[in-house]
Amino acid sequence: xxxxxxxALLTLATSLAKNAEQLIGLAKQHxxxxxxxxxxxxxxxxxxxxxxxxxx
Amino acid sequence: xxxALPFVLIVLLVGCGMTVRDTIRTTALVAGTTAHDLNNAExxxxxxxxxxxxxxxxxxxxxxxxxxxxxxxxxxxxxxPEHVAFPATVADALAKALTSLDAIANIVKGVxxxxxxxxxxxxxxxxxxxxxxx
Numbered sequence: 001x002x003x004x005x006x007x008a009l010l011t012l013a014t015s016l017a018k019n020a021e022q023l024i025g026l027a028k029q030h031x032x033x034x035x036x037x038x039x040x041x042x043x044x045x046x047x048x049x050x051x052x053x054x055x056x
Numbered sequence: 057x058x059x060a061l062p063f064v065l066i067v068l069l070v071g072c073g074m075t076v077r078d079t080i081r082t083t084a085l086v087a088g089t090t091a092h093d094l095n096n097a098e099x100x101x102x103x104x105x106x107x108x109x110x111x112x113x114x115x116x117x118x119x120x121x122x123x124x125x126x127x128x129x130x131x132x133x134x135x136x137p138e139h140v141a142f143p144a145t146v147a148d149a150l151a152k153a154l155t156s157l158d159a160i161a162n163i164v165k166g167v168x169x170x171x172x173x174x175x176x177x178x179x180x181x182x183x184x185x186x187x188x189x190x
Binding site for chain 1: 074075077078079080081082084085088089091092095113116117119120123124126127130131133134
């Protein structure tokens with residue numbers, strides 16, 4: 001396996017672990033706000049547009 | 057799995073001292089972030105040249121489905137009014153989002169040396185209320 005691939009996999013693993021930490025942090029405080037949910041929806045919509053364009 | 061989800065989430069709720077609505081909305085936020093990160097990670101993998109454009113398009117179709125399912129779940133969680141019981145539509149959307157994340161995990165499973173990555177995906181799914189299959 002190439003070094004680049006290993007780095008990409010490690011980056012993803014780190015990012016997922018960070019998500020788990022985020023959930024724990026949020027759970028100790030309050031639920032997600034409307035603004036946070038809207039922000040993540042906006043990001044997802046952009047991801048969807050890019051993928052749809054690629055799919056043709 | 058759909059029928060078990062409310063129970064799993066209520067257990068999560070008791071553990072954290074949050075309302076069901078707070079828990080689901082937090083879950084939606086993390087699911088959205090995870091889907092976005094997985095999307096970016098796939099572009100990174102493709103950039104390494106580990107697979108060709110045809111495979112990238114094939115993987116991309118699965119990721120596109122997941123992005124849509126997760127966005128729909130986040131939208132429903134966002135629209136859930138306060139002091140309203142757990143809507144069935146939200147539970148269904150959560151189940152669908154988890155299934156889509158599973159589909160991505162199945163693709164990643166085929167990449168050599170991805171054991172640690174799979175462990176982290178499983179951990180993320182468990183945190184999202186989807187449990188862990190071993």
